[in-house]
Amino acid sequence: MFLLKDIHYKDILHIPYLEIKSGEITCLFGESGSGKSTLLRMLNNMITPDKGEIRYQNQSISEYIPMELRQEVVMLGQEPIVFDGTVRDNLLKGLEFSGKPEVDDSSLLALMNELKLHKKLDEDASKLSGGEKQRVAFGRVLLMGAKVYLLDEPTSALDEETENSIMDFVTTEIKKKKKTAIMVTHSKYVAKEYSDTIIYMNEIATTPNNKVGTGHE
Numbered sequence: 001m002f003l004l005k006d007i008h009y010k011d012i013l014h015i016p017y018l019e020i021k022s023g024e025i026t027c028l029f030g031e032s033g034s035g036k037s038t039l040l041r042m043l044n045n046m047i048t049p050d051k052g053e054i055r056y057q058n059q060s061i062s063e064y065i066p067m068e069l070r071q072e073v074v075m076l077g078q079e080p081i082v083f084d085g086t087v088r089d090n091l092l093k094g095l096e097f098s099g100k101p102e103v104d105d106s107s108l109l110a111l112m113n114e115l116k117l118h119k120k121l122d123e124d125a126s127k128l129s130g131g132e133k134q135r136v137a138f139g140r141v142l143l144m145g146a147k148v149y150l151l152d153e154p155t156s157a158l159d160e161e162t163e164n165s166i167m168d169f170v171t172t173e174i175k176k177k178k179k180t181a182i183m184v185t186h187s188k189y190v191a192k193e194y195s196d197t198i199i200y201m202n203e204i205a206t207t208p209n210n211k212v213g214t215g216h217e
């Protein structure tokens with residue numbers, strides 16, 4: 001689904017060659033500062049490499065209209081974005097931005113239940129805890145029905161039990177709907193339990209602190 005060739009970005013990341021498969025859940029694993037978020041942001045053209053080519057579905061990513069690409073390859077960033085308004089407003093925001101029809105309250109409540117978000121739809125989203133905000137942002141992204149989900153530490157603010165329960169739900173949904181996910185995680189357990197492929201940054205990339213082929217663990 002993605003093919004990267006000889007990518008250079010500042011002195012942060014150099015990736016000689018990388019393929020990411022369609023229909024899989026791929027985890028990016030590596031030490032802090034190894035360029036995981038940078039790589040993720042390249043995949044929906046939020047960052048453009050200085051050199052090299054990224055292909056998405058056999059076409060250079062630079063040939064896509066960025067806004068259209070980002071609706072198909074949707075990003076859930078490390079810091080959850082919360083808009084002014086209620087939990088409902090926040091869940092529906094992605095659909096609103098992409099011009100898609102709204103979803104009724106019962107579907108929103110069913111999604112919230114799966115995300116272990118036991119809050120009212122009319123609740124002020126700014127009053128939610130960090131972990132709750134993260135799940136509202138996750139819900140918003142899931143509702144968008146994208147082809148590819150770029151998930152940057154989507155469960156970092158959650159306790160282990162909630163994290164596992166949400167990962168169970170999300171990965172089942174992604175597989176059922178034949179979507180693709182590329183996820184950054186610091187959890188070895190999450191990477192091993194929920195991914196089809198683990199990409200170790202120290203094996204695919206060179207950074208100032210890092211050489212290709214140094215192996216992992």
Ligand SMILES: Nc1ncnc2c1ncn2[C@@H]1O[C@H](COP(=O)(O)OP(=O)(O)OP(=O)(O)O)[C@@H](O)[C@H]1O
Pocket residue numbers: 010012030031032033034035036037038039
């Ligand atoms: N726009 C930028 N300009 C300059 N340096 C940047 C920029 N974005 C990221 N960096 C640097 O690039 C390196 C990689 O950052 P990145 O956020 O991709 O790492 P990461 O592996 O996701 O880290 P973490 O696990 O801590 O989130 C870091 O040293 C960071 O400071």
